[in-house]
Amino acid sequence: MTGLAEATRAERPTLLTFLRDELAPRPGRLAAVARIAGCCTLVVAIGMLYQIPLVGYSAYAVFLLGSRETVGTLLVGVVAALAFTIAVVLSLLFYTLDAAEPALRLPLMAASTFVAVFLTRTIALGPVAFLAGFVLVLSQTLIDRIPSLEALTRAVLWLWVVVMVPVTVSILVNFAIGVSPGQLARRTAARLLHTLADALRGHSAEPLKHAGAEAIELLEVREHAGKLDPSLRSRSAIDTMLIETLAELLVLLRLLPRSTPTAVRRQLAGTCEACAAALEQRGAPASAGIDPAPFDQAGLAPEVLPVVVAMAAAVERLRAGLVSRTTTNEPPAPAAARKGILVPDAFSNPGYARFALKTTIAVMAAYIIYSGVDWPGISTSITTCFFVALGSLGETIHKATLRMTGALVGGLIGGLCVVYVEPQMTDIGQLCLLVAAVSAVGAWVATGSDLISYAGMQGAFAFFLTLLQGYAPDTDLTAPRDRIVGILLGNLLMTLVFSLLWPTSAVDRARVSLAAAFRALAGLMRDESEAKVGSRLAAIRALGEARRFVTLAAFELRMLPARAWLERSGGVSLETLDRVAAAVFVVVDQQTVPDWQTAPEIADAARRHDQAVAAWLGACADRVAPGGQAKPLLPEPPRPDIPSERSSMEATTSLHTALEARELLRSELENAIAVPS
Known part of the structure; x- marks a missing residue:
């Protein structure tokens, strides 16, 4: 594992590659x-x-x-x-x-x-x-x-x-x-879904390099569309949920193992294509939907199962949201609280x-x-x-x-x-x-x-x-x-x-964004009631901002002391944090498993684990913020304290999936801090 500075240098393209990417034709x-x-x-x-x-x-x-x-x-x-x-x-x-x-x-x-x-x-x-x-x-x-x-x-x-x-x-x-902003939003979302479907089928994920930023930009485009078409204002909440779900799917794709069976990939891709077609035709998806439950009995590997179930749940949430958007008339959204000047x-x-x-x-x-x-x-x-x-x-x-x-x-x-x-x-x-x-x-x-x-x-x-x-x-x-x-x-x-005069480094602003990302992830893990619309977007947006500031920090050379934090920050890279965020989303998508009631001891242990992870992420946020420690991650992430014999005896298949999700999160957290000396 490399630190932020090393990861940035390793991933920094040559000038020719950078120009080729920036000047390439785009829709x-x-x-x-x-x-x-x-x-x-x-x-x-x-x-x-x-x-x-x-x-x-x-x-x-x-x-x-x-x-x-x-x-x-x-x-x-x-x-x-x-x-x-x-x-x-x-x-x-x-x-x-x-x-x-x-x-x-x-x-x-x-x-x-x-x-x-x-x-x-x-x-x-x-x-x-x-x-x-x-x-x-x-x-x-x-x-x-x-x-x-x-x-x-x-x-x-x-x-x-x-x-x-x-x-x-x-x-x-x-x-x-x-x-019009409405047309642009639909075209962009449909294109991202088509590209996501191609990646799920095994094609190159290179076209999705900038997809996360494009998904976040859809929020501003959607806001502009509401200014042009007042009828869209009543659908603001559901549209935000759809954009957030799309952004979540793009993040979860990073965690999907290559060993995922082709049939499962095709099923997920098919629903994505149906949602894209619905956006293009301004109608409801033709697909009958996707049920995450059968994946529990599909014999998937432990590292594959929770990710597939989370992606299936997100895809179904996207499909159901598109259906609801076209078949129901929501009451006008309450007026937002007026902000001060x-x-x-x-x-x-x-x-x-x-x-x-x-x-x-x-x-x-x-x-x-x-x-x-x-x-x-x-x-x-x-x-x-x-x-x-500018600020830095x-x-x-x-x-x-x-x-x-x-x-x-x-x-x-x-x-x-x-x-x-x-x-x-x-x-x-x-x-x-x-x-x-x-x-x-x-x-x-x-x-x-x-x-x-x-x-x-x-x-x-x-x-x-x-x-x-x-x-x-x-x-x-x-x-x-x-x-x-x-x-x-x-x-x-x-x-x-x-x-x-009062120099502000881009590194300091990157640390602020990283701290915001850790806090957003901690809020998601703390309790399922915290997993409201916009929470995942907050984490994804903060990680994107951190990536941007780390890139801009290269222009400071070694002019500011804060620049040295990149050299000392072994223990975290932005790619690693993307995977940690995806693992948190996998757990959150399975926090409300109905079968928890059949095994109360396992459920209590899982909730204690989630609270411990939330506290750990909150502590990491304090360390990564400006003025915090050199290494932003604590040495030991929490482990799920669930006896294996009890979990195998009492847990249903859906409970096993939820427990595997927590094991996956533990693995990603351990990878994040596994820095060679």
Whole structure:
């Protein structure tokens, strides 16, 4: 068994393998690319025809507005419109105060940055606060370049138009030819079920590599669908249960032994296919269902039986849920409790204020530096400080790296087009073809995972700024040079500030996620009443977040002491914890066996074991949390204290299955701590 660091290094792919995986075609990707490229082309054409300033920024806004489904695009568009409206109004107000007072402008810029970044982390409308603060600070920097107050006012008012054009175009195009969130959710779930069925039949499970993350994302897509179709709100609970069951099946598949009989695999796969077909046809599954009970008498091996029974129970729960969803009308769900404007620990948690202060220091340092050397072209350093500011140093450096890579590639492509392609153009149609082609390339990268998507957005942005400098061909390459220098300055400032002032490591955030996963699993084991809808999802989501933060921790190198925890954390790997979670799900699915009443002593022993495992997992959560022990797992997991002679005499077949499930969990826990010295 290897620790987190060793497991991460062992599983980390080469750059070529990583790019091949990230850039591979996926369902819906080509359509999303076509929408983004088409919107960019329309925005550029409108900007050139009506001579709207900052056409490159308008085209880039399309990438920020892009979403896989219509409601996501609409929500982002509304947020952007609201944020820019607030920013324009505040900018005009601030101009009346500080246009002729540099001594007042600096404190106002610093205060605006601090408040915006603080509110980004502490209020529900954080994105509105972030965008409004970003635009407000940038508008204040325009005073240095546009001394005329009248011209300055006109420039700021044009900013609203610059944003509203891509917002309007993106929303209209997505509602015309985009995918509704309901359609996207059904297609994604059906595809995952088909792929799961193939894996059950013995085909490669490689297509399921990102399936867990896709299943979790279905929750957000389902929420968006409810905003578009109010009738779905009454089915919120059952839909959450269906998504959770799908995610559980994907986790249980990791635990299914290769020795599972083909007939059993085919039966499970057949029901998965029936559920997928029901989703595609928006009806009830044609399958008659699957009964887990006969598997108890099927003569399956001890390591196979409990997993198969758990998967059969989950598949049947999925099938029954789809039937219930189409045949019953649930009463409207009760209104959710209204949340406060601020998060509960907004003022008690110093992390929010520290994060805002660090970002403010970097932003103001960038402004003072480029103003001091009289080089306004590198004002992109301020933009960099805003957009790469994330919760941990690893996340910040990762995003800064993507920003730099995208700027270099996009600037190079734009420069080559300015020198060799643009002089040959004779009309706007040729320009639109070039914009569409390069936008499609950037959009293909931008529709990848979070590990690479920002590079595609920044590549497109650098290309737009290089090519679209005015309303006529321009061979000046000063803009891309200055932009790259500004990005370098911003990256340097953010790295220094975030590594020296209250540094937060991605490892610490990984430990928080791991602790949350342990606590969720402990809650499931504590009592069957705790196994409510959403509990399994909480554990699966937390493990996914931990995996993401461990990956991002690689960007910190050895800059922070917390990084060393990965080297000392022998005793747990994320793959091992996935299997432990699956084993917990197997036990939980068989906590309420009816035959417990026939053997009360065995039932009591099993419950004591479950309580002991819950306490053990809770203790592990305390150890893995930031400030805990180096090794997160306790040395000895609990063992089922059930006399073998009593269990063989009194236990029915279903009881034997439940007991085998606990033996399986014990085995997985022992494997998790079996680290060679």
